Amino acid sequence: MGNEKRLLWAGFMAILAAGVGFAIRGGIFDNWAGEYGFTGAxxxxxxxxxFTGFCFGIVVGGVLADKLGYGKLVIVAFALHVLSAIVTFGASPTNHQSAYNFLLWGxxxxxxxxxxxxxVANPLVATLFPQNRTHYLNILHASWPLGMIIGGVLGWIxxxxxxxxxxxxxxxxxxxxxxxxxxFLGQPMPKSEASKKGLSLGDMFKDVGILGGAVVCFLLAIFFEKNVLGNFMGP
Known part of the structure; x- marks a missing residue:
């Protein structure tokens, strides 16, 4: 392909952005408590x-990566990163309930x-560097703690x-x-290994089993009961 290193560093920057945003959000909880009067709960x-959104993103993204391709999922992630800022910035101190919903969904x-x-990033890097996966995955994974450090220092200052x-x-x-x-813009992406091997979604889910599927359904039910339905009824 010839763009392996660019895709590697694009993935590095993407995870770094996630780490920066995560650290800064964690540091402004006291600001939210003071401005909106939120309780600890x-x-x-x-x-x-x-944490819940992160799990959903991995699960759904992992399932769709082989069908949609890495490029389309990167577009989705980029759009959601921008959307999350818009939603979060919509929180107003004049409406307690509305602010809570904006911040939670943001x-x-x-x-x-x-x-x-x-x-996207993990299987992408593994596919790009099949002969030296561990080395390049270690480089990729260094971006998360680096982003946390940068975000934490910026927040402190x-x-x-x-x-x-x-x-x-x-x-x-x-x-x-x-x-x-x-x-990432305009860069050709490789097919996932599952797509190359012609594995269907059912084939990939065989390793999960009935018990694993039941656990996933149970956790999904808890999330929607407590977070989705509960939010419409008030915090």
Whole structure:
């Protein structure tokens, strides 16, 4: 293909953007508590949406990667990263319930984008470098802690030292987001190994088994009961 290294570093930048955004969001919970008057339980629910969205992104992205291809999923993740900022910035201190919903779903969308990128980046790098996967996957995975460090330091300086409003802090993750979008733009993507081998979705799910499928359904039911239906009834 000839663009293996560019795709590697594009994936690196994508996961770095996820780490920066995750760290900054974690650091502004106290700002949200002060500005919107949220309880600890409400802040916990918002934070929990981040972990739930990440899991959904990995699961759904992993299933669709072989059908849609890596390129389309990158577009989805990029769009969701931008959308999550728009949704989060829509939170207004004049409406407590509305602010809660905006922040919770903004967190979920952001995390879903992160999970989608993980579902793309790992198999993409493994496919690009079949002879040296461990080395290049280690490079890719270094981007997450690096992003966390960068986001944490930026949050400490801008929030604790300079008192910058949380919306300006959070907007910083859009910088690496735009960069990875540009790096991926117009690049040809390889087919996944499952697509090359002609494996169907059913073939790939055989390893999950009935018990694994039941566990997934149970967890999905809990999520929709507590987070989706519960949010319409109030925090």
């Amino acid at each position: 409400q802040l916990g629910a918002i934070g929990g949406a981040g 967190m979920f969308i952001f995390a879903y984008a992160n999970g989608t990128l993980e579902a 801008l929030d604790d030292k300079m008192g910058v409003h949380w919306k300006y802090q959070l907007a910083l993750y859009l910088i690496p987001t735009v960069i990875y979008g540009i790096m």
